[in-house]
Amino acid sequence: xxxxxxxxxxxxxxxxxxxxxxxxxxxxxxxxxxxxxxxxxxxxxxxxxxxxxxxxxxxxxxxxxxxxxxxxxxxxxxxxxxxxxxxxxxxxxxxxxxxxxxxxxxxxxxxxxxxxxxxxxxxxxxxxxxxxxxxxxxxxxxxxxxxxxxxxxxxxxxxxxxxxxxxxxxxxxxxxxxxxxxxxxxxxxxxxxxxxxxxxxxxxxxxxxxxxxxxxxxxxxxxxxxxxxxxxxxxxxxxxxxxxx
Amino acid sequence: xxxxxxxxxxxxxxxxxxxxxxxxxxxxxxxxxxxxxxxxxxxxxxxxxxxxxxxxxxxxxxxxxxxxxxxxxxxxxxxxxxxxxxxxxxxxxxxxxxxxxxxxxxxxxxxxxxxxxxxxxxxxxxxxxxxxxxxxxxxxxxxxxxxxxxxxxxxxxxxxxxxxxxxxxxxxxxxxxx
Ligand SMILES: [Zn+2]
Numbered sequence: 001x002x003x004x005x006x007x008x009x010x011x012x013x014x015x016x017x018x019x020x021x022x023x024x025x026x027x028x029x030x031x032x033x034x035x036x037x038x039x040x041x042x043x044x045x046x047x048x049x050x051x052x053x054x055x056x057x058x059x060x061x062x063x064x065x066x067x068x069x070x071x072x073x074x075x076x077x078x079x080x081x082x083x084x085x086x087x088x089x090x091x092x093x094x095x096x097x098x099x100x101x102x103x104x105x106x107x108x109x110x111x112x113x114x115x116x117x118x119x120x121x122x123x124x125x126x127x128x129x130x131x132x133x134x135x136x137x138x139x140x141x142x143x144x145x146x147x148x149x150x151x152x153x154x155x156x157x158x159x160x161x162x163x164x165x166x167x168x169x170x171x172x173x174x175x176x177x178x179x180x181x182x183x184x185x186x187x188x189x190x191x192x193x194x195x196x197x198x199x200x201x202x203x204x205x206x207x208x209x210x211x212x213x214x215x216x217x218x219x220x221x222x223x224x225x226x227x228x229x230x231x232x233x234x235x236x237x238x239x240x241x242x243x244x245x
Numbered sequence: 246x247x248x249x250x251x252x253x254x255x256x257x258x259x260x261x262x263x264x265x266x267x268x269x270x271x272x273x274x275x276x277x278x279x280x281x282x283x284x285x286x287x288x289x290x291x292x293x294x295x296x297x298x299x300x301x302x303x304x305x306x307x308x309x310x311x312x313x314x315x316x317x318x319x320x321x322x323x324x325x326x327x328x329x330x331x332x333x334x335x336x337x338x339x340x341x342x343x344x345x346x347x348x349x350x351x352x353x354x355x356x357x358x359x360x361x362x363x364x365x366x367x368x369x370x371x372x373x374x375x376x377x378x379x380x381x382x383x384x385x386x387x388x389x390x391x392x393x394x395x396x397x398x399x400x401x402x403x404x405x406x407x408x409x410x411x412x413x414x415x416x417x418x419x420x421x422x423x
Contacts, residue, residue: 008399011398011399011402012395015373015379015380016379017379017380042406043402043406046405046406046409047374049351049352049355050355050370050374050375051374051375053352053355053356054268054271054272054371054375055268055375057264057267057268057271057277058264058267059263059264059266059267059281059284060281063263063267063281063284063285064259064260064263066285067259067263067284067285067288067289068256070285070288070289071252071255071288071289071292127261152301153301155250155254
């Protein structure tokens, strides 16, 4: 490796675009050549400064409000349509009628599992966890990672059902999908089997086309839902989570 | 079904990526006010497309970036924005208590150097150096071959380094400014 080639490779290393072997070759040249070391340091420093400087440009608080307002305005025009008004009246009457014996129905886990695709906000598990308020890290999902599953969507629901459901959906390259649901304590699905995992009782079984598993953790109940994986496969994937979260 | 859920999740999606959108828009538009307009217009377009979407969005950030880049093309046509200058960024925010003067001056010069680059070069530098996209991702986002990404990025960085060197910034002074 000579100085000319090294210069070309410095950016590629900092960009994470070189193979480990090339990386080692270039780095060993840089260690032994003060000219190239200086170029390396300069590139690294410039990049770091750029990150701080550009990263400090933030959207103003007003901007997000404006965006929500703009999109709501679009929806509002909808309210003037006569058909919509009639629909609202019928809906209000029906709610009034049914309210006494069927409180607004809570969405079923398998329903959420099927719509959570649209809720993707990021592929980054830590970012997802932060946004739905669950303390999850990469280790908790290590078995998922080994199975080539990656975060695919997340959702946090508390209204209008007055309960809290947080859900993260993961998918692998075969298109197999599994949702991890964090639920208020007291969650139950009847007629399931029981297995002990890490000293915790895990309930598991299948209903219709869906497979379920759930257990109680310290502050909430955690459930798994999938159509593609059977309960035992799901429990294997979730094992590092059981008794940890 | 669950359209309220879709709207909420769009708001969440925007909340998560808004700063990145703003940074990309700033690199595109060269001034803060225009950047905010561009982000707003991008979000309106993104929302309409999001409502119609039934398939998954593989990489939401890249999806939003792509909409922003396309929106900017219409935006420039509409508003003839080609000769607007980069803002003076509020240096208060970046000031580090220990080295107030140096840091502020350095970022002012860095901003000026960025201003002297062509917008396409700024975008490449933003995507690769600040937002850390891979060459492949940049190539998909900007619709150019990977080889072109690499050569343009190389030129953009060389230009930026030359501009900074002209202003007297070497490795040592960069270290001092931090
Ligand atoms: Zn050398």
